[in-house]
Amino acid sequence: xxxxxxxxxxxxxxxxxxxxxxxxxxxxxxxxxxxxxxxxxxxxxxxxxxxxxxxxxxxxxxxxxxxxxxxxxxxxxxxxxxxxxxxxxxxxxxxxxxxxxxxxxxxxxxxxxxxxxxxxxxxxxxxxxxxxxxxxxxxxxxxxxxxxxxxxxxxxxxxxxxxxxxxxxxxxxxxxxxxxxxxxxxxxxxxxxxxxxxxxxxxxxxxxxxxxxxxxxxxxxxxxxxxxxxxxxxxxxxxxxxxxxxxxxxxxxxxxxxxxxxxxxxxxxxxxxxxxxxxxxxxxxxxxxxxxxxxxxxxxxxxxxxxxxxxxxxxxxxxxxxxxxxxxxxxxxxxxxxxxxxxxxxxxxxxxxxxxxxxxxxxxxxxxxxxxxxxxxxx
Amino acid sequence: xxxxxxxxxxxxxxxxxxxxxxxxxxxxxxxxxxxxxxxxxxxxxxxxxxxxxxxxxxxxxxxxxxxxxxxxxxxxxxxxxxxxxxxxxxxxxxxxxxxxxxxxxxxxxxxxxxxxxxxxxxxxxxxxxxxxxxxxxxxxxxxxxxxxxxxxxxxxxxxxxxxxxxxxxxxxxxxxxxxxxxxxxxxxxxxxxxxxxxxxxxxxxxxxxxxxxxxxxxxxxxxxxxxxxxxxxxxxxxxxxxxxxxxxxxxxxxxxx
Ligand SMILES: Cc1cc2nc3c(=O)[nH]c(=O)nc-3n(C[C@H](O)[C@H](O)[C@H](O)COP(=O)(O)OP(=O)(O)OC[C@H]3O[C@@H](n4cnc5c(N)ncnc54)[C@H](O)[C@@H]3O)c2cc1C
Ligand SMILES: Cc1cc2nc3c(=O)[nH]c(=O)nc-3n(C[C@H](O)[C@H](O)[C@H](O)COP(=O)(O)OP(=O)(O)OC[C@H]3O[C@@H](n4cnc5c(N)ncnc54)[C@H](O)[C@@H]3O)c2cc1C
Numbered sequence: 001x002x003x004x005x006x007x008x009x010x011x012x013x014x015x016x017x018x019x020x021x022x023x024x025x026x027x028x029x030x031x032x033x034x035x036x037x038x039x040x041x042x043x044x045x046x047x048x049x050x051x052x053x054x055x056x057x058x059x060x061x062x063x064x065x066x067x068x069x070x071x072x073x074x075x076x077x078x079x080x081x082x083x084x085x086x087x088x089x090x091x092x093x094x095x096x097x098x099x100x101x102x103x104x105x106x107x108x109x110x111x112x113x114x115x116x117x118x119x120x121x122x123x124x125x126x127x128x129x130x131x132x133x134x135x136x137x138x139x140x141x142x143x144x145x146x147x148x149x150x151x152x153x154x155x156x157x158x159x160x161x162x163x164x165x166x167x168x169x170x171x172x173x174x175x176x177x178x179x180x181x182x183x184x185x186x187x188x189x190x191x192x193x194x195x196x197x198x199x200x201x202x203x204x205x206x207x208x209x210x211x212x213x214x215x216x217x218x219x220x221x222x223x224x225x226x227x228x229x230x231x232x233x234x235x236x237x238x239x240x241x242x243x244x245x246x247x248x249x250x251x252x253x254x255x256x257x258x259x260x261x262x263x264x265x266x267x268x269x270x271x272x273x274x275x276x277x278x279x280x281x282x283x284x285x286x287x288x289x290x291x292x293x294x295x296x297x298x299x300x301x302x303x304x305x306x307x308x309x310x311x312x313x314x315x316x317x318x319x320x321x322x323x324x325x326x327x328x329x330x331x332x333x334x335x336x337x338x339x340x341x342x343x344x345x346x347x348x349x350x351x352x353x354x355x356x357x358x359x360x361x362x363x364x365x366x367x368x369x370x371x372x373x374x375x376x377x378x379x
Numbered sequence: 380x381x382x383x384x385x386x387x388x389x390x391x392x393x394x395x396x397x398x399x400x401x402x403x404x405x406x407x408x409x410x411x412x413x414x415x416x417x418x419x420x421x422x423x424x425x426x427x428x429x430x431x432x433x434x435x436x437x438x439x440x441x442x443x444x445x446x447x448x449x450x451x452x453x454x455x456x457x458x459x460x461x462x463x464x465x466x467x468x469x470x471x472x473x474x475x476x477x478x479x480x481x482x483x484x485x486x487x488x489x490x491x492x493x494x495x496x497x498x499x500x501x502x503x504x505x506x507x508x509x510x511x512x513x514x515x516x517x518x519x520x521x522x523x524x525x526x527x528x529x530x531x532x533x534x535x536x537x538x539x540x541x542x543x544x545x546x547x548x549x550x551x552x553x554x555x556x557x558x559x560x561x562x563x564x565x566x567x568x569x570x571x572x573x574x575x576x577x578x579x580x581x582x583x584x585x586x587x588x589x590x591x592x593x594x595x596x597x598x599x600x601x602x603x604x605x606x607x608x609x610x611x612x613x614x615x616x617x618x619x620x621x622x623x624x625x626x627x628x629x630x631x632x633x634x635x636x
Contacts, residue, residue: 010446011453011570019564049567062567 009068016072019048020079028080031206032351037162038083038206042117045087052115053091055099059107060115066241066303070248074296077252081355082206084252085362088245089158090114093363094121097167097183097238101226110165110185122159124168124212125235127152132368134169135232137181139214141170147218148172148184154212158362161197161208163188168212169231181231185223192217203354240313241306242363243320247299250320250327250359251292257334257352258288264347265337281337288330295323314376321369324359331356380432380527380549381487382423384456385480385494385506386416388440388447392499401602412447415495417562418555422525423493424455425560430527432490433457437483439476441465445578453565453573460579467583472595473501477509479593482586484514492552496521504554511552519545521556 005013024041031038045051054069055061069091077084098111098121114121130136139152150170160166165187172182188195192215199209226234262285265276275281298319305312331353335342342349360366390396391409398404412420423434434456438444441463448459462479464471484492492514494507504520511518523542524535527549536543537556565573583590612628614621629635 007446007449007574008570011450011565011573012567014450015453015565015570047566048564049569053567057568063571064567 005067005071008064009071012064012068013071013075015048016050016075019044020075024076024083025079028082028206029345029348029351031080031082032203033205033345035205037208038080038086039162041080041083042086042120046117050087051090051117052095052111055095055111055115059099059111061111062115065307066244067300067307070244070299070303073245073248074252074255074299077249078256079252080206081249081253081352081358082204084249085204085207085246085358086120086159088242088249089123090121092242092245093123093238094159094163094166096241097123097225097234098185100237101183101230101234105222106185106225113164119164120159120162122157122163122166123235123238124154124157124160124166126154126156128155132365134235135179135181137169137171137179139168139170141172141182141184143172143221144218146221148221148223150184150186150214150217150219152214154214156199156362157210157212159208160188160195160210160212167225169235172228172231175229180229182228183225183231183234184219185225186214186217186219190217190219202357203351204358239363240316243316243369244299244302244306244312246359246363247295247302247316247319247323250323250356251296251299253352253356253359254288254292254295254323254327254330257331257349257356258285258292260347260349260352261285261288261334261337264341268339275337284333284337288333291326291330295319295326298322314373317364317369317372317376320359320363321366321373324356325366327356327359328353380426380430380490382427382432382434383484383487383489383492384416384419384423384434384436384451385492385510386420386436386438386447386451387413387495387498387500387506388438388444389413389498389500396604398602398604403602410443410447412450413495413498413500415497415499415555415557417495418557418559419493419495420451420454420456421560421562422555423491424563426491426525426527427455427457435460437462437480439464439471439479448578449573450565452576452578453569454563455569456576458577458579460581462581462583462586464583467590468593470595470599471593472597473503473505473509474596475593477506477513479583479586479588480506480510481513482588483581484510489514489516490549490551491527492516492550494552494554496554496556507552507554514550514552516550516552517547518552518554519547520554522553523556523558525553525559 049062052061053064057063073084073088076087095114113119125134141148141150165185167183167185169181169183171179173180194213196211265281266274268275302312302315302319305315334349335353338347338349341347388410391411394409427434436451436456436459438448439462448461452459497504508518519534519536521537522534523537526533530549532547532551534545614624
């Protein structure tokens with residue numbers, strides 16, 4: 001057993017923390033207000049070689065491990081959760097399926113520009129009537145003269161306005177009376193492809209969440225990602241990795257909230273004392289610190305298992321479920337400790353609370369995580 | 380061009396510092412590259428990228444300094460030398476450090492040496508100039524601009540807010556002032572490569588130095604934190620009375636004669 005970071009992980013942690021504090025945090029409040037995508041932040045992250053972090057160097061990636069990915073996602077999310085989800089989705093939803101299931105040619109063509117930061121990564125799974133039940137996909141891809149002709153709608157897709165191409169799931173046929181779902185890589189500038197960036201969200205206002213409309217979009221058959229009919233299996237594998245990202249993001253938001261609350265409690269005087277001297281406040285802060293520590297340990301454990309090439313689905317679900325739920329609790333209590341000021345945007349904590357909520361929904365709701373865990377413990 | 384950077388590991392003075400038993404508590408302190416040395420590293424990288432050559436980072440320190448040395452390699456330095464004095468020196472000072480560095484450098488082909496203007500812990504600003512003296516090469520301190528043309532060098536030096544332009548030549552030692560450049564963050568590929576770059580670890584024995592050659596010239600009598608800032612006084616009443624009260628306080632409390 002060894003709880004130390006490697007030299008690389010430690011250096012990555014220091015570098016990204018400094019970067020996040022100096023380059024990401026200062027604009028977070030404004031970007032949330034203006035719903036402004038952190039493009040400049042990502043230009044700098046691309047310069048630092050962070051956009052392809054876990055992917056092999058031969059595709060322009062950094063060759064780092066999943067623990068390092070969790071470290072970077074946590075630090076970015078602590079500074080700005082919108083930046084955190086953008087990064088997490090870019091790597092684990094955009095890049096990972098190409099890396100896992102793509103042919104050499106597809107990787108050269110589609111993974112390389114993701115690693116260099118030339119394009120953002122995105123993944124289109126959710127549809128208006130297929131969310132938790134992602135197998136309910138209605139988007140269809142019909143083969144015609146060596147091409148797929150794709151029709152359908154996707155909703156809540158992260159990063160698509162900034163993606164030059166993305167993988168999406170579609171029904172490619174029927175086998176034994178069951179829908180055959182495959183993943184297909186689609187350039188977003190294809191004829192008939194519309195990306196609508198029009199949601200009014202509760203939080204993560206600086207992140208890009210979109211609807212996709214596909215009307216007779218044609219792509220060559222070679223754009224099929226992985227094996228025909230394995231789209232469903234593939235996205236389950238993809239989401240396992242993505243859950244580590246959401247777990248790390250939830251820890252980052254919780255930590256930001258806890259740190260603000262601790263500092264505020266020491267400074268705020270009522271009844272002649274700092275409110276941090278009241279046991280009621282101390283217990284809140286103690287619980288926050290404990291939950292964050294536990295959540296992060298679980299995130300690291302899931303990441304470590306993945307890096308060892310061992311099964312990690314259960315741990316990924318557990319880390320995502322636990323981290324997202326404590327993130328809601330911690331951000332709620334951080335607002336509470338701030339009293340009336342916590343309700344005001346300038347104090348940041350209300351934003352953390354709005355941003356944290358997504359972590360209980362995206363990449364599988366808390367209920368879905370419990371279903372996954374229940375299945376994996378043998379229910 | 381053969382470029383050397385003198386780099387020190389120091390605690391982060393922006394974090395809380397505590398003292399126990401007359402020494403600064405190292406537990407819980409964050410350690411960093413001395414910020415002025417970061418400017419030196421960045422400048423070295425820019426000079427190398429423009430003129431070619433190789434950057435060697437040298438640090439006198441202990442085993443723990445490897446982290447900061449590796450960070451310098453991750454930023455872009457080519458190789459590093461860590462002179463570990465942990466087992467040999469208990470109380471060194473600027474003389475000690477300069478002597479060790481000069482001993483290492485004396486038989487090297489040196490074109491340019493960059494150091495920080497001061498280390499934010501001791502704050503003496505002596506190591507750079509002392510090394511240059513020992514090597515018998517020119518030096519310019521607190522520089523904010525460096526231009527190299529062949530062996531001619533033009534330097535802008537910060538003198539208490541004003542600028543002084545100095546022309547000199549290689550070999551040369553300069554110390555970096557804030558404003559010289561904007562140090563880069565280590566890149567991820569830089570971080571991943573840092574472990575594979577050569578890092579030589581030396582001890583005093585390897586340098587032919589005896590402990591008495593480098594014995595500190597100064598003695599630390601006491602280390603203490605600055606007094607806590609106390610709340611100011613706000614005078615009240617008629618202006619004339621306030622002035623009288625102020626003069627009285629200046630005499631009695633601030634002891635102004
Ligand atoms: C900001 C944001 C970004 C997103 N980014 C992406 C993206 O990049 N790509 C992508 O494909 N999707 C993305 N999504 C979609 C997200 O993954 C879905 O919203 C999520 O999976 C839930 O699906 P749904 O919204 O259709 O809710 P539903 O599935 O309709 O769920 C509604 C409620 O019912 C519960 N429920 C459903 N089924 C069961 C059951 N069997 N038992 C018990 N309870 C159940 C759910 O837990 C939930 O509480 C994003 C969503 C948001 C909000
Ligand atoms: C939208 C809004 C509308 C409002 N409208 C009005 C209004 O119309 N009129 C008006 O007068 N006020 C109004 N308020 C102010 C509101 O009543 C105060 O914000 C509230 O009483 C809390 O005070 P505070 O913000 O100073 O927090 P603080 O008193 O500083 O409390 C901070 C934290 O410390 C805790 N705390 C404080 N003392 C103790 C203790 N002894 N032991 C344990 N914990 C303690 C609190 O519970 C809280 O968690 C409004 C506030 C908001 C946000």
